[in-house]
Structure formats: structure tokens, C-alpha cells
Amino acid sequence: MSGIRVVFSYISRCAASVSSFSDVLMNTKTETSDLRWTIFSRAKPEWEEVSGLDEENNSVRIYQICQTDSSSSHWLRSGFIQRLAASQVYVELRFTMMECSSTSTHHRSCKETFNVYYYQADTDEATATYPPWMENPYTKVDTVAADFLLSKGGERKFNVKTFRVGPLSQRGFYLAFQAQGACMALLSVRVFFKKCPPLVSALSSFPETVPRTLVQQAQGVCVEHAAQQGLRPRPPKLFCGEDGQWVGQPMMSCACLPGFEAADGQTRCAACPVGHFKASTEGKCTSCPRFSQATIRGASLCACHAGYLRSEADPPDSPCTKPPSAPRSIVPQINDTTLSLEWNEPLDNGGRTDLSYAVGCSVCRSPKGACIPCGDSVSYRPPQDQLQGRRVEVWGLLPHTTYTFTIQALNGVSQYSTKDPASDSVNITTSHDVPSLVSVIRKSDSTESSLTLHWSVPTQLHYTVLLYQLRYCEKDGHSEDQCHYTESKRNQAVLTELRRATRYEVQVRARTMAGYGSFSPAAVFSTLPDGHDSASQFLVPGVLIALGMLLLALFVFVAFTVLNPPRCYHFTYISLLLFLSHGSAGLYFTGVKVYIDPFTYEDPNEAVREFAKEIDVSFVKIEEVIGAGEFGEVCRGRLRVPGKKENYVAIKTLKGGYTEKQRRDFLSEASIMGQFQHPNIIHLEGIITASCPVMILTEFMENGALDSFLRLNDSQFTPIQLVGMQRGIASGMKYLAEMSYVHRDLAARNILINSNLVCKVSDFGLSRFLQENSSDPTYTSSLGGKIPIRWTAPEAIAFRKFTSASDVWSYGIVMWEVMSFGERPYWDMSNQDVINAIEQDYRLPPPPDCPTHLHQLMLDCWQKDRSARPRFSDLVSALDKLIRNPASLKIVAQEGSGLSYPLLDQRAPLALSPCTAVGEWLRAIKMERYEDSFLQAGFNSVDQLAPISTQDLLHMGVTLAGHQRKILSSIQTMTFRNKSAATVTF
Structure with a gap:
């Protein structure tokens, strides 16, 4: 025992510093009286409590033992230690140990290690005999070996070992030390637990936190003048590690309120100084824009100077402006009852670029009477409000009447001004009356795109007609703005570039030196449909010849039927069919090849x-x-x-x-x-x-079916490439429609694509033989036969009416398949749900990033009235325009409030299904890697997902376009199914 006493007074001067972020449960160095720990030994020697000096010459209590053999265990147990808030604690031991070869009683049973145990209890229940002195019920922490051993004449060092004890579940615990042949001294025992200190970061304040697990989540609050942000505001969160250190950085869920900006390294929100403002939670304080001011600190908006205004549409950082001054120098030019007005722009536009004009008119029927508004008695071109130019023409003025025309200059803040808009006015008095010279209009000829018209005028005129003006408009549902005007110096004209098979309403008026007369009564004429020859002078002879040939063909048919055996029937029938399609109809279908159904052959x-x-x-x-x-x-x-x-x-x-x-x-x-x-x-x-x-x-076709090719290359093509594919399909279908062939099963699976991305329509015979076990979903109609419901027009489903118009409907679905990269139309809705949804005027929403013009074309194809759908020639022309103007493809169809696109129904979107958690949903779509991102953003269940947009996904770290599309498409599926179920289920 004397061999180790020389080191008891020696304590290392480089003792480990105590962490300032820990709470000490026990420290023997601070004890001033005897420790009186419990000692158990079956033989001598036993643990001995003695006094020593630490590095500051303070008296400390030390336990020592020096065994002569290892056949018995010598135990030393501490007093009861309260664990307080800790679920795990750290034990720091300082000890010295003699080298076995240096002990005076060296023998083979000497050891240079000892064991450490702990025992949990809710009360201080331990006695000299309880719990039993053995490893069970004690829990072993470790077998401790010395890093430095003392020897005679050697360097004087002591050992420091730190252990983690836990998890602790009861109110306290005891520490126990077991020596089995060691010659050592236990200099001090310190028990403590670690905790994370209070922290202010990212505008969030977190309290002192004790880690109860490997990583303990701590919930903070936003600092003063800050608030939570995001679609689903959630308190800021941070994680406290078991070592008492904060892990990572808190999410930026807090932002300074309007009028405040982050300061001192995102630890507080400072008010904007006078003369500065911040309108939102983003950005920093900026100087007030022109003609505005902020007279207090913490301003969220700068007030406009007197006389200056800001419209509701103006952003807060835009300068204040004022209404414009009056237009200048109105110049009228009147031709009796027709007037043109021109003027110069105002000297001051108020500091804005959205300048427009409005024309006001009042009529004074007598010198002494009051003037009244003209109302609908006069007409303007362009319309009298929101004029962008500085010229307007006025018609319909009464002769010998005085009018006052007022021109107002307006801009975006005029409506907010308490003063009337600045204006200038001019008085006009009309002169002679002009009669209507044209009464009846007749058609001389017509083609698919033109009308040849003439009209008669009186033989004796008191006026010299300078020219005739024609106004022509499509008859059904078109406004004045879509009417067209043309002029002719003779009493006849040819209207060109008209729509095929369309009715036009035509009026004519004459212009003399006294001005324009009134328009003639409207006459209605129609252009010819496709396939009609414009040479109408051959129509009657052609019909007579055709009738004669038809009679001859019937005679031949009867003769062959009576005189020839049955094997000639088909030849006779086909001859008559070809005659009718190419002979009698040849006057109208010259050069057009017509499809012949092979099933008509015997x-x-x-x-x-x-x-x-x-x-x-x-x-x-x-x-x-x-x-x-x-x-x-x-x-x-x-x-x-x-x-x-x-x-x-x-x-x-x-x-x-x-x-x-x-x-x-x-x-x-x-x-x-x-x-x-x-x-x-x-x-x-x-x-x-x-x-x-x-x-x-x-x-x-190297790339196979279009639908599987698109799915394989999700998000790999630009919009212009996708439009090129759609254009090719439309061109092929245009050709089939001109051949009078109806496909009946147009779908992306029946489109083949080659290595040059050229799409070609296929599957012309097998579509009519869809089997029960076909992978394509079908629905048995009431009239029999199998129909691919998701691609088929409603009239074809209900009444088996297959036409080129029903193919156009299917083409719209193909467009949707292309833009969604092979997504299944209507997702996993049942066939009956699809039928019900279409009947309720639901239509597929735009796929993610789908250009607006393309989705509008799809909606045109899905018109319920088949006559209202475009023809394939119209679709080809529309797609050609988009290809020639690629910038138009950058206008993306809006997702509404997230992805819950309301289709043709403008009601508010429904919530998603609450049946599953976000984690389960992400695992179902193989996107579980983003579970933590969704949870940290505050999304715990799928009924919260409806408002998510592409921008939100980017903020959450979903940067791959393919992953964005997959997540958004899944949300879109759930939204669309819920909306359909809420409105059309029986």
C-alpha cells in the first residue's frame, strides 16, 4: 500500500475543463467531508478512504486499494445519485494504477484493470447487503484499463476516463467499482449530463434543451417582430445532439414582419429607418420610391405625396403617379354624317405608361334644349373606351344636328382620383341627309372560300356614288368586332378568304359627296362545303348527266343479276359502287381518293x-x-x-x-x-x-409505341418537340379524314415513333376486335361491342356514332398523353366514373408545365357538341402557328391553387383524401427519400397537399424534373378523383 501513497498528493495540472453546457450530478472533488461510500469485500485488504491534495492543493477524498491476490472481489459503491432531467449521464473517473511489476508483492494474479457498474432505483434503497454484490442486478458499464501505469522512478501521471451511462428510466442510480487484483487509487468521480444552451439563430429562439435520445428535437419560437411563413406555418425546429451541441441549422421558417429586416446575423428583426420600408416578409428595407415618404420607423408602405396616387395593381415599390393632363388639339374631319377625330397626346402622362383614352358624346337636338348622351345611336371604330390610339371614327350621326365630343385622357390611377379626368371637347354640326341607295344584294357565284355578289342601284341618281362599302360577318354568334369591311367602286364585289360551309351576313352602303348612306338590309349567303366545284355553271348539266349514268348503271346491275351466276354479284356491286363514287360524284370529288371498306367485298x-x-x-x-x-x-x-x-x-x-x-x-x-x-x-x-x-x-419504327416511349423518356423533350409529335399525328389523321376513314381507336398506344421522332398512326384493323382480356380498359355499350372508354367521345360511347369528330375527341386525349409523358388518362378512375365525369362536363386538367394554348386545343377537341369540335385541318394549322411562334409555348397553363385544377367547373378545389400519412403516400410512389423534407415543411397528411406547386417542391429540395412531375401527378390524381367522386358518384 505504501507503494502508491507517494502519488496520492499528485493531481495532474492539465485536468479536463468542465463543459459550461452540462449539469453536474456528483463531484467528489467538491466534497469537504468523508464520502462514506459502501465497501464490500470477502477478504483483506478493502477499499480505503483517505485524504489527498488536488492540483490547487485543496483537500480531496480518495479511495485506494492494493490487492495481494485476485481470487476475491472488492466492491465500492457510491451514494444514491438523482438523475434529474437526464435520460443518460456521463461519468468522469480520475485514477492512478501501479504497474504490477513495481508492486512490492508482485505475483501472477496482479491485474491492471477494474470494472465499473451501475444500479437504478426510484429510492435510496441500497444497503450493505442489497442489492447482491454481483453483475446481475448491477449493469456493467466497462472494464477500465489504465493508459498510464505508475512505476518506481517513473513519470507521475494519472488517468482520466469518461463513460456514458444509460438509458436511465428510474429516479436515480448508484455507481459501483470492482477491483480484482489491482493496486490503484480512485482520485475523483464526476457525474454530469450534457444539454444544449439557449440559442438564437435564423430569426428563431430555442430554449435550453436536454437530449433524451441520440438526437432530441427542440421547438422554438420566432424572435420579436418575426412570424412563421410558408403554406402551412410550423414552429421552428432544431435538433440537440447527445453531446450537448446543436445539430445543423434551423429551417428558415421565421421571417421578419413587413417593416422589419433581419439584423445581427439573423438573430433579431430591426425596424426599417425613417424614409425606408419593407412591404413583405422577404427582402430588406429599401428607400421609399419617388413621390412617397415614410415618416415613422418600421413602415411597411410609403405614403404618396399629396396629389400623387398608387393603383391597387401597382407593387409597393413602384413610384407614386398622378392622372394625365388633357389631350391636346382635337382635329375633327366630318363628311356630313360620318366623323373622324384625331388628337395629340397630353403634355404630362402622369409618370405612367398605361395611357388610354375615352370618347364621350352628347347630342343637342335644339339650340335651347338640353344636351343628352348619344348612347347607342352612334357607333365607334375602334370602341370608344380604352382607346390605345389617338384616332376614332364615328358613324350614325343625324343630319343637321349638333354634337359635342369629349376626349378624356386616363391612366391606371385616374379612377382613384377625386377629380374628374382631364379632357378636351369639340362641337360638331352635321349637314345633308344621305339616302340609302342599295336595297337588294344577290349572289352570282360561290366557292368554299369566296362569294361573288352584286347589287342594283337606281338608274337616276341625284348623287354621284364615289364607292360602295360592304360589311360582312359570320352569321352565328359573332360580335361587331369580328365583322370585316371592304370597298368597291362598282356595284359588285368578290369576298375572299372566307370559311368553308359558313353563312355570312352581308350589307352594302354607298358613299357620295354628302357622306355615307345607311346600310342595306342584311342578306345571308353561304360558302360551299368541301369537295364542291366552284364552277357552278356546270352544276345543272352535271347533275343531269349523273342521273342518266345512274339509270344506266342500275340497268346494268339488274341485267347482270338476272343473267349471271352469283359469282358475278360482287363484281356488279363493286362496279356500281365505284361508278357512284368516281363517276356521278366525280364532278364534286375530282382527284380525291376515297377509302373503301374491305368488308364490303363478298x-x-x-x-x-x-x-x-x-x-x-x-x-x-x-x-x-x-x-x-x-x-x-x-x-x-x-x-x-x-x-x-x-x-x-x-x-x-x-x-x-x-x-x-x-x-x-x-x-x-x-x-x-x-x-x-x-x-x-x-x-x-x-x-x-x-x-x-x-x-x-x-x-x-425503332422507338415503338408512343405511350411507352414517352414514359421511358419522361421530361426528356422540350415543348416544341412534343408539339412536333402532335402535329405529325394530326397531319396523319387529317389525311385519313379526307379519305373518309374513321379510326375509332386513336390512342398513344396505337401511334408508333421512329428514331427521328416522327409519329405515325397505326392499328387500322385490330382495334375493332378488342378482347375481354385486353390491357386497354373497355366498356360494353348498350348497342354491343367493346369501346376504349378513356379515349372515346361521349356520342360514340352512348350511340356508337363514330365520325371524324369522334376521332378529334380521341386526338385531344392523345395530346394530353403526349404532354403528360404517357400518363394514363383519368388515372385510376373506373370506366363508369369517367363516363359520369364527362357527362358532368369535366375535362382533363393541363399536365404539369403544359402550355396554355395546347390545353385550350385539347378542350376544343372535347366539346360535347361534336359539330363544335375543330377539324383535323384546323388542328394542323393551329399547331403550325405554335411551331412558327415558339414563344407562345412558354405561357404555361396555371395550376390554380396548387394542383386542384377545377376543369370546366369553377368551384373551389376539394381536399385530398385523408386516408394516409405523407410518409405512406411517398413510399407508395417510390419517393420516400423526400419524407423528411415534407415533414419539415409542415405536411403531415395528404389532405394538406392540394396547394403544392413546382416552386414549393424546389424549396423542399425536389430539384429533379422527373421527381417533380411524379409527385405533382400523384397529387393531381387524388384531387381529380375526389372532385369527380364529390360531384358525379351515384
């Missing part, structure tokens, strides 16, 4: 021979199977026709064991496809029927 093989070319099987080499079709495998191969370049082809095969009906149905697609020649229609190379298997060969 022998369908004849249609195949007529429209499809037979290819020798030796010219074809099949390389690989790329899919499965309705009747067999689909392969990729090479076609090498002698004298032609070898090229890849797609090969549809008819599997063995087929029936004659299956063979006929299989080849019907070839007889349909073979009639089409267009760059956006899949091209038929030929057929192989002379060997097995029977094959149909078409051009090979």
Missing part, C-alpha cells in the same frame, strides 16, 4: 389482292421477336427486294391453327393500310400469304 381476299402487294418469303429475314400481337408474334426483320435497298421491317405473324375468319380478320388490316400513302401513316410494305406463317410487313 370475298375479302379480293380486297387483300387489290390493296396489298404479295412479297416472296425469300426476300424476308426474321431477326428477333419484339412483341406479341392479337394473332401472333411481332418480329423485327430485314426486307431485301432485288433491285432495292435492304431495310428493316416490322413483321406481324399469324400463329398456326387459325380459322378462316381469323385469317380474314388478320389480313383486313393490310387491305386497309394498303390504301394509305402518307408520311404520318404507317406504311405497308406487303404481305406473305403463299407460305406459313402468314405475315404482314410494315415499315419498322
